[in-house]
Amino acid sequence: MTTSLFFIQILNGLQLGVLLFMLSAGLTLVFGIMNFVNLAHGSLYMMGAYFAASAYAKTDSFVLAALVGIAGSAALGFLVERVVASRLYARDHLDQVLATFGLILFFNEITRWVWGASPVYMNVPPALSGTINLLGISYSAYRFAIIVVGLLVALGCYVLINKTRVGMLIRAGSSNPTIVAALGVNIKLLNATIFALGAALAGVAGLMSGPILSVQTGMGEPILITAMIVIVIGGIGSVRGAFYSAIIVGLIDTAGRAFLPMMLREFLDRSTAQAAGPALASMLTCIFMAAVLALKPAGLFPVKNQ
Amino acid sequence: MNAMLDIRLLTKRYGGLLATDQLSLSLAPGELHAIIGPNGAGKTTLIGQLGGEVASDSGSIVFDGQDINGLLPAQRALRGLARSYQITSVFPEFSVLENVALAMQAHRGHSFGFWTPMLKQSELVEPALRAIEQAGLSHRARAMVSELAHGERRQLEMAMVLVAEPKLLLLDEPMAGMSHQESGNVVRLLQGLKGRYTMLLVEHDMDAVFALADRISVLVYGRIIASGTPQDIRNNEEVKIAYLGDEALPI
Amino acid sequence: MMRNTLSAWFAAILVALLLAVPLYASMAGEPFALTFVSRVLVFALAAISLNLILGYGGMVSFGHALYMGLGAYVVGILAQHGVTNGWVQLAATLAICALVGLVTGAISLRTSGIAFIMITLAFAQMFYYLFVSLKQYGGDDGLSIPARSEFGLFSLASPLALYYVALVLVLLALALTHRLVDARFGMVLRGCRINERRMNAMGFPTLRYKLTAYVIASMLCGLSGLLYANLTGFASPAYLAWTLSGELIVIVVLGGMATVFGPLVGAITLLVSEEILKALTDHWMAILGPLIVLVVLTARRGMYGYLLDIDAWRARRRQPAAPLTSKEQP
Numbered sequence: 001m002t003t004s005l006f007f008i009q010i011l012n013g014l015q016l017g018v019l020l021f022m023l024s025a026g027l028t029l030v031f032g033i034m035n036f037v038n039l040a041h042g043s044l045y046m047m048g049a050y051f052a053a054s055a056y057a058k059t060d061s062f063v064l065a066a067l068v069g070i071a072g073s074a075a076l077g078f079l080v081e082r083v084v085a086s087r088l089y090a091r092d093h094l095d096q097v098l099a100t101f102g103l104i105l106f107f108n109e110i111t112r113w114v115w116g117a118s119p120v121y122m123n124v125p126p127a128l129s130g131t132i133n134l135l136g137i138s139y140s141a142y143r144f145a146i147i148v149v150g151l152l153v154a155l156g157c158y159v160l161i162n163k164t165r166v167g168m169l170i171r172a173g174s175s176n177p178t179i180v181a182a183l184g185v186n187i188k189l190l191n192a193t194i195f196a197l198g199a200a201l202a203g204v205a206g207l208m209s210g211p212i213l214s215v216q217t218g219m220g221e222p223i224l225i226t227a228m229i230v231i232v233i234g235g236i237g238s239v240r241g242a243f244y245s246a247i248i249v250g251l252i253d254t255a256g257r258a259f260l261p262m263m264l265r266e267f268l269d270r271s272t273a274q275a276a277g278p279a280l281a282s283m284l285t286c287i288f289m290a291a292v293l294a295l296k297p298a299g300l301f302p303v304k305n306q
Numbered sequence: 307m308n309a310m311l312d313i314r315l316l317t318k319r320y321g322g323l324l325a326t327d328q329l330s331l332s333l334a335p336g337e338l339h340a341i342i343g344p345n346g347a348g349k350t351t352l353i354g355q356l357g358g359e360v361a362s363d364s365g366s367i368v369f370d371g372q373d374i375n376g377l378l379p380a381q382r383a384l385r386g387l388a389r390s391y392q393i394t395s396v397f398p399e400f401s402v403l404e405n406v407a408l409a410m411q412a413h414r415g416h417s418f419g420f421w422t423p424m425l426k427q428s429e430l431v432e433p434a435l436r437a438i439e440q441a442g443l444s445h446r447a448r449a450m451v452s453e454l455a456h457g458e459r460r461q462l463e464m465a466m467v468l469v470a471e472p473k474l475l476l477l478d479e480p481m482a483g484m485s486h487q488e489s490g491n492v493v494r495l496l497q498g499l500k501g502r503y504t505m506l507l508v509e510h511d512m513d514a515v516f517a518l519a520d521r522i523s524v525l526v527y528g529r530i531i532a533s534g535t536p537q538d539i540r541n542n543e544e545v546k547i548a549y550l551g552d553e554a555l556p557i
Numbered sequence: 558m559m560r561n562t563l564s565a566w567f568a569a570i571l572v573a574l575l576l577a578v579p580l581y582a583s584m585a586g587e588p589f590a591l592t593f594v595s596r597v598l599v600f601a602l603a604a605i606s607l608n609l610i611l612g613y614g615g616m617v618s619f620g621h622a623l624y625m626g627l628g629a630y631v632v633g634i635l636a637q638h639g640v641t642n643g644w645v646q647l648a649a650t651l652a653i654c655a656l657v658g659l660v661t662g663a664i665s666l667r668t669s670g671i672a673f674i675m676i677t678l679a680f681a682q683m684f685y686y687l688f689v690s691l692k693q694y695g696g697d698d699g700l701s702i703p704a705r706s707e708f709g710l711f712s713l714a715s716p717l718a719l720y721y722v723a724l725v726l727v728l729l730a731l732a733l734t735h736r737l738v739d740a741r742f743g744m745v746l747r748g749c750r751i752n753e754r755r756m757n758a759m760g761f762p763t764l765r766y767k768l769t770a771y772v773i774a775s776m777l778c779g780l781s782g783l784l785y786a787n788l789t790g791f792a793s794p795a796y797l798a799w800t801l802s803g804e805l806i807v808i809v810v811l812g813g814m815a816t817v818f819g820p821l822v823g824a825i826t827l828l829v830s831e832e833i834l835k836a837l838t839d840h841w842m843a844i845l846g847p848l849i850v851l852v853v854l855t856a857r858r859g860m861y862g863y864l865l866d867i868d869a870w871r872a873r874r875r876q877p878a879a880p881l882t883s884k885e886q887p
Contacts, residue, residue, distance in 0.1 A: 037671050084850060093671060094617050098810060098853045101803040106846030113840050221799060225682045228675035236671060272692055279683075279690035286683045289676070290664045297667050357758060383760030395758075397751045400744075408744055412760030418769070419741035420733075427741075466759070 004137045009258045010251070011134075015143045017250025018150020022205035023227040024234070024242040025157055026077075026198015032237020032303055033173040034191055036085055037093050039100035041202055041227070042220025043107035044080075048073035048203025049215045050111055053122040056210075062125035069207035070200050077199020081192045089191075104221065111217045119214035146208050153204065154243055161239060170194065226253065229285055233292045235299030245300060249285055256281030308371060310335040310474055310504040311356075316365035318351055318528075325351040327528035328365070333474075338496070338505045340515045342539075343525035344548065349508045350392060352525070353478045356506070357389040358382045370473055383412065386473030390463045392482055392508075398452040402443055405451060406434040406465045413470040433469050440498075441465035442491055457488035464495060475505045481514055493517055516540075524548065562872075564864040568818045571825075575724055579717055591716050592788065597828050598723035599785045604808040604820035605730045606777035611806065612814035613738055614770050615750025616666075617674045619802050620681030623661075624654045624775045626797030628782020630688060633700040633792030643706035643713065650779045657684075658775025662768050678799055685797040699793030706787055713787040723784050727821065730777060735817045746770050747815070807849055813859025822861045 027041045052069030056062060084103065088096050123129075128142040161167035169190055173180045181187040206220075213219065230249050234241030257277040264273040264280075292300060311333040318326040325348045333339050341349055354360035356367060358379040367374050374382055383389075397405050407430040411417060414429055425431060438447050441461045446454065451462065460480060467475055480496075481489040493514050499505065500518070509515050515522065516536045523533040526548045532539060539545055575594070582591040603625050610616045631650045640646065665676045694700045705714035713719045737743045745766045748756045756763050786792050795801070804827065812823020830848075834841035858866060 031671050035671075037674060087854060093674060094611075094806075094810070095853050095857070097617060097619060097674060098803075098806060099850045101806070102846040102849030102853070104803075104846070105800075105842045105849070109840050109843035109846065113843065222682070225675075225679055225799070229679050232668070232672050232675055232679075272690075275692050275696060276690045279686040282683045282686040286679055289679065293664060293667050293676075359754070359758070378762075379757045380760050380762050383758060389758055391755075391758075395752060395755045397748060397755070399747075399751055404744070408748055409759050411741060411744065417741040417745045417761065417766060420737050420743075421740055423736075423739040424741050424744045425739070470760075 007135075007137050008139060009254055011139055011147065012143065012258070013251035013254035014247065015146050015150070015250070016254055017247035018147055018154065019205045019209060020223070020227055020230050020250050021243050021246035022150060022153055022201045023223060024230045024246055025239050026195075026201045027224075027227055028231045028234065028237055028239060028242045029170065029194055030198055031231065033170065033194060034085075034089050036089055037096040037100065038085065039097060039224070040080060040103035040107065041198070042224030043104055044073045044077055044199040044220075045202040045206040045209075045223065046111065046215075046218075046220035047076055047107065048206030049122075049210045049219065050115060050120065050206075051203075052207035053120045053210050053215045054115075056122055057120075062127075066204075066207055070203045073203025073206065074196045074200035077202075078192055078196040080199075081195035085195060086188065086191065108217050115217075117217065119216035122210035122215055124211040142211060146212075149204070149208065153201065157239055157243075166190075166193070226285065229289050231299075233289050233299055235302040237303040238299070238301045241299055241301030249288070252284050252288055253281045256284040260284075308335075309333055309368075310337070310370055311506065312366075312368040313356075314366045314368075316352070316355060316367065317363045318348075318355060318360065319363055324528050326355065326362070326365075329525075329528065329530060331523060331530065331533070333504055333506060335504050336501045337520045338500050338507060338518055340507045340509060340519035340522045341525055342509065342512070342515055342522060347525040348528040349525055350478060351528075353389065353476050353506075353508060356476055357387070380412075383472075387476065388467040388470065388472035388474070389476040390467045390478060390480055392478040394456070394459045394463060396451055396459060396462055396466065399450070401448055401450055402438060402454070402462055402465075403431070403434055403447045405462060406437050406469050407431055409466040410434050410437075410469045434465075437465040437469035440468060441495060457484050460484060460488070460492070464492065468499075473504060475499075475503055477505060477507045477509075479508055479510065481509060481511045489514060562868040564818070564861065564868050567861075567864055571818070571821065572728070579720055588716065591720055593828075593832070595716070595720045595723055595784075595788050597824050598720070598727050599781050599788060600805070600808060600828065601727050601821045601824035602723065602730055602781040602784070603778050604805055604812070604824050605727070605734060606774040606781070607805050608809045608814065608816075608820045609734065609737075609746075609777075610767075610770050610774045611809055612816070612819065613743065613750065614746045614767060616767065616771065617806075618665075618677040618771075619674050619799065619806065620661075620677035620679070621774070621778055621805050622799070622801035623681040623684050623797050624658065624778035625782040625785060625801065626684065626688065626792075626794070627654055627657060628779035628784075629786035629792040629796050630694070630700070630782075631779075632706060632783050632786040633702050634694055636702050636704055636706075637694065637700065641704045641707050643708035646706050646783060647780075650783050651776050654775045654779030655772050658772040659768070662771035662775070666764055666767055666771065678802070681797055681799060681802060685794050685799075688794040688797065695792070697794065699791055699795070702786055702790050702792060705790075706783070713784075719784065719787055726780060726784070731817055731821065738815075738817070742766065742769075750815075810857070811852065811859055813862030813865070816859065816861045816865060819859050819861040823859065826860060 023045055027038060030036050030038050048069045051072035052065040055068035056065035059065065080103065084099055088099055124142045128145050130141050131138045132141045132144055161170055169180055169185055173190065226249065230246045231242055233249065234245030260280045261273040261277045264276060309332045313329060313331045316326050316329045329352065341352070343349055351360060355362045358377055362375065369385065369387055372385070374385070397408070400408070403425065407424055410430045410433050411424065435447065438444055441464045443458060443461050443465060446458060451459065454462065464480060481492050484492065489511055496505070496518055507518065519536055521534060522536055522539045523530045524539060524545050531548060532542045532545050578594045579591060582588060607618070607621045610618060628650045631653055632646050635646050635649060661680045665673055665680070668676060688694070689697050705712060711718040713722065738747065745756070745761055749763050749767055753763055782796065785796065808823035808827050809820055811826055812821065813819030831841070831845065834844055
């Protein structure tokens with residue numbers, strides 16, 4: 001195993017990490033502030049990818065495709081919030097689980113209906129299709145762009161939450177939702193905005209994943225489950241926790257997929273070792289989650305309530 | 307005689323707020339000790355720490371000669387410490403009898419019985435019916451708790467804490483929200499328990515407090531500013547000021 | 558012994574119909590009826606196990622299909638290696654499901670609420686990936702089971718035997734649920750759902766009871782997996798998919814949470830609805846999805862739950878609750 005290969009995997013881990021962060025940030029806020037289990041968040045990620053893929057195929061402009069993807073998932077998120085989610089904030093988690101489960105089935109079937117059952121391919125934008133030179137290592141320009149975008153988004157989230165008035169309301173809402181309403185804030189608009197913002201972030205993650213994974217029905221759920229692990233580890237409601245935990249989980253997941261099969265190849269044949277990748281990645285992340293929970297059941301950076 | 311409950315220098319902070327400030331208190335067996343104080347004084351936090359739901363930052367709690375700091379609520383309950391809640395916390399989907407029998411069940415053996423119905427077990431039902439009678443709810447024993455009036459639910463709370471004959475009763479505003487007649491019933495009930503049970507009573511109803519208490523402690527901003535017999539407290543200047551500025555306590 | 562209530566009659570008629578299905582299938586020449594209702598019974602058994610922890614215990618597990626999958630794979634893998642003795646497979650299923658249930662349950666039950674839901678989902682997904690990675694056992698395509706389970710006196714290769722075994726297990730599970738929920742264990746479990754804080758304050762170490770219920774449910778669900786593998790002749794990672802876990806939750810809620818017959822009613826309702834929708838359009842999931850949302854928003858007692866509500870209302874009209882003294886028995 002060469003050093004450059006090692007560093008490439010680290011970068012891949014970071015890349016997965018920032019994607020997971022973008023997916024987790026919205027989810028953890030909705031969990032923490034509205035106490036709402038949104039299983040359909042993965043569908044918003046998926047729809048962002050589909051919208052962007054279609055727009056890119058039609059216009060050949062990645063920038064336009066990205067705008068369509070983000071706007072589309074934000075709008076969809078807003079719609080889901082107004083029509084379904086807001087009616088369920090007062091209900092128990094089981095109701096929310098069932099309702100959003102129903103939404104997943106619906107969205108998955110819609111993509112099958114409109115775009116067909118085969119995966120839709122999205123090309124890497126020509127401007128980013130080459131490689132760049134990082135300290136002597138050749139790395140995919142596109143993946144590097146994802147890391148940059150992801151970190152910028154994380155910075156944007158930090159600024160939004162800590163330096164703006166909306167952010168203050170978000171932080172207040174995280175620890176004491178009832179007081180925020182009592183302060184005369186239009187809580188419905190705030191909730192819808194938070195939801196739509198989370199959806200937009202999921203859309204960004206979706207459209208950026210498009211060129212490297214395939215855009216297909218049901219692509220949202222596997223990564224959603226990883227995002228949920230990220231949130232549990234980070235602490236529900238904590239965007240900061242989601243960031244650190246997403247990076248860690250991204251690294252662990254990539255390590256599981258890349259390094260362990262390499263080691264297993266000493267004992268098993270190549271295809272078996274390769275196939276074991278996702279399973280090992282998943283197991284490692286679950287074991288890490290179990291370990292964190294054993295020591296800190298509320299997660300690494302729990303939001304302090306009241 | 308050894309104290310039933312011995313609290314020493316109990317402290318609890320919530321961020322910048324000192325909810326319990328080096329509080330020390332001692333209860334003799336059979337004593338009915340009332341805690342009074344203005345709202346926000348830290349009375350419910352104190353009960354929470356005694357019951358085990360709230361972790362103290364420092365200080366010690368010795369119950370019946372044993373240090374119970376660090377014990378879970380369930381463990382404290384099994385040692386004879388029973389707590390009632392200010393906001394009624396019962397099982398609305400069960401009947402009154404089921405609620406009280408369940409409270410008894412925790413103290414009578416394990417609960418890995420999978421076949422015999424709970425209500426057919428006389429070792430649970432008989433003490434339950436006695437406690438229900440004591441609390442004045444016999445006529446409602448088969449009713450669903452969801453159908454009970456507020457005052458009746460408070461009576462149920464009493465039955466649930468009494469059924470297992472605990473050593474110490476922590477009563478968090480048992481008369482909250484009751485009509486005059488309803489609180490009279492509870493006062494009579496508690497009076498009947500005096501001497502047999504040790505009780506720590508947090509209450510706002512001054513008539514009840516002065517009728518029942520052997521001793522009273524006044525809690526203000528997490529500290530006990532006065533402690534003594536009802537007569538002592540009645541005449542204490544600091545207490546009067548703490549409650550109503552310069553006006554006298556409405557006794 | 559049976560009360561003269563709407564719900565009791567409904568349940569009795571249902572059981573009678575289920576007993577008659579094989580007769581109908583052979584007389585009308587409809588073997589599909591037998592396989593279809595067998596499938597309903599398998600899902601009913603899984604749902605009964607989930608109802609125990611979800612309906613009565615309030616533990617929203619979104620990973621219960623894990624145990625169905627485990628049961629199926631135990632059969633598949635053992636059969637692959639030449640072990641077709643049903644009793645051995647049964648013992649292995651119960652043991653493995655109990656072990657996995659114990660470990661994952663112990664970890665998951667350290668949390669509650671949203672975190673619990675997500676963790677159960679994560680564990681099921683982990684095992685999903687595990688079975689996908691086991692290429693020697695079919696991997697993503699699943700495992701074709703070479704021979705059905707042999708139990709000596711009967712074999713699950715016979716559709717009729719499978720049907721009756723499934724029916725007997727369902728009836729036994731219903732009877733177990735019926736006794737359990739009013740027994741000490743059941744009362745503690747139900748108490749934990751209604752007010753766990755108070756349960757702790759009363760002196761119950763709630764974790765051990767919740768975990769026990771979780772392990773029992775895992776084993777029962779594993780049993781349904783064993784049957785399912787024999788029914789389909791197949792073990793697949795799809796049996797551990799989160800979609801299946803979701804379907805099981807829908808079945809429990811649709812039929813009536815925390816009712817004895819709810820899961821059976823729910824299984825019949827959902828599977829029949831799916832068949833009807835499938836006949837209408839290929840895109841039936843686009844209809845089922847919103848339908849589930851609608852059901853959640855409007856009807857939470859479940860079908861059998863509503864029957865019980867009607868019975869209770871009629872009973873109250875006839876006879877209000879009388880007082881009890883220490884001398885009377887309830």
